[in-house]
Amino acid sequence: MDKYIRPTLAEFVGTALYxxxxxxxPPRVEASTILPAGVxxxxxYACLILGPGKISGGYFNPVITASVTxxxxxxxxxxxxxxFAQILGGLTGAALSLAILPSDMYSLYLGGSTTLVNxxxxxxxxxxxxxxxxxxxxxxLMVTIDENKQQLSPLVTGLSIVVGVMAGAxxxxxxxxxxxxxxxxxCYSLHQxxxxxxxxxxxxxxxxxxxxxxxxxxxxxxxxxxxxxxxRPSV
Amino acid sequence: MDKYIRPTLAEFVGTALYxxxxxxxPPRVEASTILPAGVxxxxxYACLILGPGKISGGYFNPVITASVTxxxxxxxxxxxxxxFAQILGGLTGAALSLAILPSDMYSLYLGGSTTLVNxxxxxxxxxxxxxxxxxxxxxxLMVTIDENKQQLSPLVTGLSIVVGVMAGAxxxxxxxxxxxxxxxxxCYSLHQxxxxxxxxxxxxxxxxxxxxxxxxxxxxxxxxxxxxxxxRPSV
Amino acid sequence: MDKYIRPTLAEFVGTALYxxxxxxxPPRVEASTILPAGVxxxxxYACLILGPGKISGGYFNPVITASVTxxxxxxxxxxxxxxFAQILGGLTGAALSLAILPSDMYSLYLGGSTTLVNxxxxxxxxxxxxxxxxxxxxxxLMVTIDENKQQLSPLVTGLSIVVGVMAGAxxxxxxxxxxxxxxxxxCYSLHQxxxxxxxxxxxxxxxxxxxxxxxxxxxxxxxxxxxxxxxRPSV
Amino acid sequence: MDKYIRPTLAEFVGTALYxxxxxxxPPRVEASTILPAGVxxxxxYACLILGPGKISGGYFNPVITASVTxxxxxxxxxxxxxxFAQILGGLTGAALSLAILPSDMYSLYLGGSTTLVNxxxxxxxxxxxxxxxxxxxxxxLMVTIDENKQQLSPLVTGLSIVVGVMAGAxxxxxxxxxxxxxxxxxCYSLHQxxxxxxxxxxxxxxxxxxxxxxxxxxxxxxxxxxxxxxxRPSV
Numbered sequence: 001m002d003k004y005i006r007p008t009l010a011e012f013v014g015t016a017l018y019x020x021x022x023x024x025x026p027p028r029v030e031a032s033t034i035l036p037a038g039v040x041x042x043x044x045y046a047c048l049i050l051g052p053g054k055i056s057g058g059y060f061n062p063v064i065t066a067s068v069t070x071x072x073x074x075x076x077x078x079x080x081x082x083x084f085a086q087i088l089g090g091l092t093g094a095a096l097s098l099a100i101l102p103s104d105m106y107s108l109y110l111g112g113s114t115t116l117v118n119x120x121x122x123x124x125x126x127x128x129x130x131x132x133x134x135x136x137x138x139x140x141l142m143v144t145i146d147e148n149k150q151q152l153s154p155l156v157t158g159l160s161i162v163v164g165v166m167a168g169a170x171x172x173x174x175x176x177x178x179x180x181x182x183x184x185x186x187c188y189s190l191h192q193x194x195x196x197x198x199x200x201x202x203x204x205x206x207x208x209x210x211x212x213x214x215x216x217x218x219x220x221x222x223x224x225x226x227x228x229x230x231x232r233p234s235v
Numbered sequence: 236m237d238k239y240i241r242p243t244l245a246e247f248v249g250t251a252l253y254x255x256x257x258x259x260x261p262p263r264v265e266a267s268t269i270l271p272a273g274v275x276x277x278x279x280y281a282c283l284i285l286g287p288g289k290i291s292g293g294y295f296n297p298v299i300t301a302s303v304t305x306x307x308x309x310x311x312x313x314x315x316x317x318x319f320a321q322i323l324g325g326l327t328g329a330a331l332s333l334a335i336l337p338s339d340m341y342s343l344y345l346g347g348s349t350t351l352v353n354x355x356x357x358x359x360x361x362x363x364x365x366x367x368x369x370x371x372x373x374x375x376l377m378v379t380i381d382e383n384k385q386q387l388s389p390l391v392t393g394l395s396i397v398v399g400v401m402a403g404a405x406x407x408x409x410x411x412x413x414x415x416x417x418x419x420x421x422c423y424s425l426h427q428x429x430x431x432x433x434x435x436x437x438x439x440x441x442x443x444x445x446x447x448x449x450x451x452x453x454x455x456x457x458x459x460x461x462x463x464x465x466x467r468p469s470v
Numbered sequence: 471m472d473k474y475i476r477p478t479l480a481e482f483v484g485t486a487l488y489x490x491x492x493x494x495x496p497p498r499v500e501a502s503t504i505l506p507a508g509v510x511x512x513x514x515y516a517c518l519i520l521g522p523g524k525i526s527g528g529y530f531n532p533v534i535t536a537s538v539t540x541x542x543x544x545x546x547x548x549x550x551x552x553x554f555a556q557i558l559g560g561l562t563g564a565a566l567s568l569a570i571l572p573s574d575m576y577s578l579y580l581g582g583s584t585t586l587v588n589x590x591x592x593x594x595x596x597x598x599x600x601x602x603x604x605x606x607x608x609x610x611l612m613v614t615i616d617e618n619k620q621q622l623s624p625l626v627t628g629l630s631i632v633v634g635v636m637a638g639a640x641x642x643x644x645x646x647x648x649x650x651x652x653x654x655x656x657c658y659s660l661h662q663x664x665x666x667x668x669x670x671x672x673x674x675x676x677x678x679x680x681x682x683x684x685x686x687x688x689x690x691x692x693x694x695x696x697x698x699x700x701x702r703p704s705v
Numbered sequence: 706m707d708k709y710i711r712p713t714l715a716e717f718v719g720t721a722l723y724x725x726x727x728x729x730x731p732p733r734v735e736a737s738t739i740l741p742a743g744v745x746x747x748x749x750y751a752c753l754i755l756g757p758g759k760i761s762g763g764y765f766n767p768v769i770t771a772s773v774t775x776x777x778x779x780x781x782x783x784x785x786x787x788x789f790a791q792i793l794g795g796l797t798g799a800a801l802s803l804a805i806l807p808s809d810m811y812s813l814y815l816g817g818s819t820t821l822v823n824x825x826x827x828x829x830x831x832x833x834x835x836x837x838x839x840x841x842x843x844x845x846l847m848v849t850i851d852e853n854k855q856q857l858s859p860l861v862t863g864l865s866i867v868v869g870v871m872a873g874a875x876x877x878x879x880x881x882x883x884x885x886x887x888x889x890x891x892c893y894s895l896h897q898x899x900x901x902x903x904x905x906x907x908x909x910x911x912x913x914x915x916x917x918x919x920x921x922x923x924x925x926x927x928x929x930x931x932x933x934x935x936x937r938p939s940v
Contacts, residue, residue, distance in 0.1 A: 006457060013453075017370055024363075024402045025269075034730075035741040036270040040401045042748075043277075043394040044370070050391050051374045054381065055458050096366070100359040100406065124805040128729075131801070135722055139752045142759055152860065155387065156755050158394075159748040159863075166745045167729045171805065218718070222711060223760050241692060248688070252605055259598075259637045260504075271505040275636045278512075278629040282609045285626050289612055290693050331601070335594040335641065390622065393629075476927060483923070487840055494833075494872045495739075506740040510871045513747075513864040514840070520861050521844045524851065525928050566836070570829040570876065625857065628864075 008081040010052035015060040015089025016096070018048055019183050023097030023112030027169040038166035038174075046158030057144075058154070061177040062086050063212035067137045070216050071224075071231040073145045090183030098187045111188030113197045114173035114181045114204055122200050125172045129207025130214070132164040133176040137215035138223070145219075147226040178205045243316040245287035250295040250324025251331070253283055254418050258332030258347030262404040273401035273409075281393030292379075293389070296412040297321050298447035302372045305451050306459075306466040308380050325418030333422045346423030348432045349408035349416045349439055357435050360407040364442025365449070367399040368411040372450035373458070380454075382461040413440045478551040480526035484518040485559025486566070488530050489653050493567030493582030497639040508636035508644075516628030527614075528624070531647040532556050533682035537607045540686050541615050541694075541701040560653030568657045581658030583667045584643035584651045584674055592670050595642045599677025600684070602634040603646040607685035608693070615689070617696040648675045713786040715757035720765040720794025721801070723753055724888050728802030728817030732874040743871035743879075751863030762849075763859070766882040767791050768917035772842045775921050776929075776936040778850045795888030803892045816893030818902045819878035819886045819909055827905050830877045834912025835919070837869040838881040842920035843928070850924075852931040883910045 021044045027037035049058035057074060059065045062083050069079040097112060116125050139160040143153035150156065161176075168174030175181045181204035185197045220231055256279045262272035284293035292309060294300045297318050304314040332347060351360050374395040378388035385391065396411075403409030410416045416439035420432045455466055491514045497507035519528035527544060529535045532553050539549040567582060586595050609630040613623035620626065631646075638644030645651045651674035655667045690701055726749045732742035754763035762779060764770045767788050774784040802817060821830050844865040848858035855861065866881075873879030880886045886909035890902045925936055 009457060017366070020366065021370075021398060021402045024406075031738055031741065033266055035744060036266065036273075036401060038741075039270060039274070039744070040398060044398045044402075047370060047374045047391060047395040047398060050385060050387070051370070051377045052458060054377050054383070054460070096362075100363050102354050102356075102359075105353060105405070118810060119807050121807075124807075127801075128805050131722070131725065135726075135749070135752060135756070139756045142756045146759065148759070150755060151386065151856065152755070155390070155860070156752060160752040163726060163745060163749045163752060166741060167726045167749075170810070171729075222714060223757060225759070244692060252601070255601065256605075256633060256637045259641075268501055271501065271508075271636060274505060274509070275633060279605070279633045279637075282605060282626060282630040282633060285620060285622070286605070286609045286612045287693060289616065289618070289695070331597075335598050337589050337591075337594075340588060340640070386621065390625070479927060487836070490836065491840075491868060491872045494876075503736055506736065506743075506871060509740060509744070510868060514868045514872075517840060517844045517861060517865040517868060520855060520857070521840070521847045522928060524847055524853070524930070566832075570833050572824050572826075572829075575823060575875070621856065625860070 004078065004081055007056035007078065008085045010056035011060060011082045012085040012089045012092075014048040014052040014056070014058065015086045015179055016093040018044055018060050019090045019093030019112070019180050020096045022180060023094055023109065023184055024101065026109050026112040027165060027174060034166050034169040037169065038162045041165050042158040042162035045161045046154045049154040049157060053154070056082070060086060060089070060179070062179055063133060063177070063208040064137055064140055066209070067141060067212045067216040068145060070233050071141060071145050071220060072233050076233065076235045086179040087182060090179035091186060092183070094183035094187040098191055107192065110197060111184045111191065113184040113188045114175040115197055116172060116200055116203070118170055120171045122203060125200065125203050126207045128168055128171045129176060129203060130211035132168050132174065133208040133211030134215045136160045136164050136176055137212045138219060141215065141219040142223065145231065146224060147230070172203065175204045176208050178208060239313065239316055242291035242313065243320045245291035246295065246317045247320040247324045247327075249283040249287040249291070249293065250321045250414055251328040253279055253295050254325045254328030254347075254415050255331045257415060258329055258344065258419055259336065261344050261347040262400060262409060269401050269404040272404065273397045276400050277393040277397035280396045281389045284389040284392060288389070291317070295321060295324070295414070297414055298368060298412070298443040299372055299375055301444070302376060302447045302451040303380060305468050306376060306380050306455060307468050311468065311470045321414040322417060325414035326421060327418070329418035329422040333426055342427065345432060346419045346426060348419040348423045349410040350432055351407060351435055351438070353405055355406045357438060360435065360438050361442045363403055363406045364411060364438060365446035367403050367409065368443040368446030369450045371395045371399050371411050372447045373454060376450065376454040377458065380466065381459060382465070407438065410439045411443050413443060474548065474551055477526035477548065478555045480522035481530065481552045482555040482559045482562075484522040484526070484528065485530040485556045485649055486563040488514055488518055489560045489563030489582070489650050490566045492650060493564055493579065493654055494571065496579050496582040497635055497644060504636050504639040507639065508632045511635050512628040512632035515631045516624045519624040519627060523624070526552070530556060530559070530649070532649055533603060533647070533678040534607055534610055536679070537611060537682045537686040538615060540703050541611060541690060542703050543615050546703065546705045556649040557652060560649035561656060562653070564653035564657040568661055577662065580667060581654045581661065583654040583658045584645040585667055586642060586670055586673070588640055590641045592673060595670065595673050596677045598638055598641045599646060599673060600681035602638050602644065603678040603681030604685045606630045606634050606646055607682045608689060611685065611689040612693065615701065616694060617700070642673065645674045646678050648678060709783065709786055712761035712783065713790045715761035716765065716787045717790040717794045717797075719753040719757040719761070719763065720791045720884055721798040723749055723765050724795045724798030724817070724885050725801045727885060728799055728814065728889055729806065731814050731817040732870060732879060739871050739874040742874065743867045746870050747863040747867035750866045751859045754859040754862060758859070761787070765791060765794070765884070767884055768838060768882070768913045769842055769845055771914070772846060772917045772921045773850060775938050776846060776850050776925060777938050781938065781940045791884040792887060795884035796891060797888070799888035799892040803896055812897065815902060816889045816896060818889040818893045819880040820902055821877060821905055821908070823875055825876045827908060830905065830908050831912045833873055833876045834881060834908060835916035837873050837879065838913040838916030839920045841865045841869050841881055842917045843924060846920065846924040847928065850936065851929060852935070877908065880909045881913050883913060
């Protein structure tokens, strides 16, 4: 049980709380809400890494989990459990926010879903999500998987969430996390006939996945401190 | 004396200073003051944990104290002393802010008291306070009570205060702390005939208490690293 | 030389840089500049504690120096050198900001000087400066003088500067530091016939001094971990 | 290879990502965007120091590299490689932002380039860049090169970036980094016939270089803990 059930529950709880908080105060297009949203998401991420994340590793994000798995941080079986927990967590968190928020606020926030803003082209949005996820995943791998781990790692991971959310806010909404994008999109399109949140939804899967894969390659073949054997994936 | 009086005084001083600072700059409904209020409250909380909190543990919050007591962090007798110190501290801090603030500013801030805003339903407010307190208390338990304690714990506790204040600001005002809600409500209703700050005041007792209890259960039966016997409450 | 000259120069450099940065972006009455000013002052303070402060202890503030001296952290002779270095540093920093800032911006900022705002009564301003300095000095004593020192101390001291600046901004301007208030007042009154920056200037000496003295007493007789002999002042 | 190629690539990647993120959200003249820009740049800098910076030392700035080299932190040969990597990185990052940003946003941001604002005189701008770089470089030397290194060094370096960006925003744009100023200027002047971004461009080379040299002298002859021989440059 300690190997699968507790960590999987921890990922579920963590992702649900993360997405719930994100949906209560999503970044908007106006400059004045970009910083608050970034700080809020970074803070809650850091807290959750030290809360439930102590049991599971604290990923709350399918693409971080995938990268860590490819570097041998968790086994493939555990990663599969985490994946479903994260998707389900994202849906639960978004549903909670739909329940709690007054209806007009929920509509104004588009339920916390991520869409292309300010006339960003899909291709550039894809690239933005990719590069920002690259920064996030490279940071996570260097501070948690690398031989010389960092005590500051939960704070630093929080800081890279701040970076991604703020830098991406006026282009793609700054997701870097398919679970965080899927949940709110599902809930919002159920609540209102808001089909346009699904336009370009693939950006929030393809961009982060590509960025994370490049970060994994860069980590394993260029920046990792230890020998290459250390970071092999295991089943 | 070292066992009861000094820690109890430390909790009193800490809670009074916390509530005093909160009342000087409470979160308002407009988005522009949510981040400053969150940052201010998180910063002062972290400072107080490392100041007077070094003597008492640094709770300044009846529901955190209750959860820590149920996990064996402090004895029941000490916790009772803390409870009265915190309530009295909240009243003292709020009274100080009433003394210092210019009258029109004090009225504008509602004396720092917490009320339902933006047409939030009582039930949803209850849920919001509950979930945000859950995040706070789970974080505190994991970084201070758990076997593998964290050096970063004062900072991280501060971050979870930032999260709660910011995420709750546009619903319930983000209290998560009965002592922080009671003091300003008492002072404000004495100063002005502001009986409506008492409407739904129970939310700020029931919500945090429920959230803290769930967090305690989740910690003890799911996320704690050590054996269950370690976290037994003692008299 | 290592005992007096280098530390004294370090205090001079640190205080000059601190006051210079403060004067480039002082807190204004509008809520929107309170947070930036608080964050900026806290960040620069933390940097300077780890920069020049490594040599001198990193006080940059006469009342913190006095409290640390009374608890045996530095000798009385060194403290006297620091005092003059800090006053001179404050003047130098303010003069630099006068040199660099465009004239209209300098006037708009009142040269970074601190005055009572929003119709605050002198008595309440005195109390506000006193309580906020109490928080600052108590934090500094607990994280740097107390037996169980804290690795996080530079960050935490920075956080308590954030607290003081933000909480005091709409009352007294949040100084907590006579050297930081004197320098800008001298430069501004030389530059413009701005005699009114001297009204109530005593608040920024009496308030912080009183708050620091109370914090020293509370520390030595209530909160210090070690025996009382440990914290005796020395010549 | 480990001695030159990997660290040089790390500096290239780090500088490119830093400048890319800076150009997505540069500080503007209005007070409301100064704090977000400062926080964003500080956060991304701290992340990159712990990411690619683990391999290279994490400078991403020619003048920091020069100062560290003069204090023996890296050899002259490595520093030369870093220099070209940083210049190329700055160009790459700025080109990426030109590719990604919608055209009107790119023009509004002046492509992230730094110019004198609010009628600042060139001489004062030079002094401002110099003093702010002095704070940055002194902090970096004290927390990374000095005998008593600091675990918090990545965070603290991030904080001094926050200080420089925020304090300099309304004068010079707060660069402190020739590589960060060159890249955006090149890309912007290619994109639009924006020759005026080159007016006073020398400020962003001369100011930081002078500030860093003074900081190096102050460190080596005044503030360094160890003996002078320890901090000799090597080829």
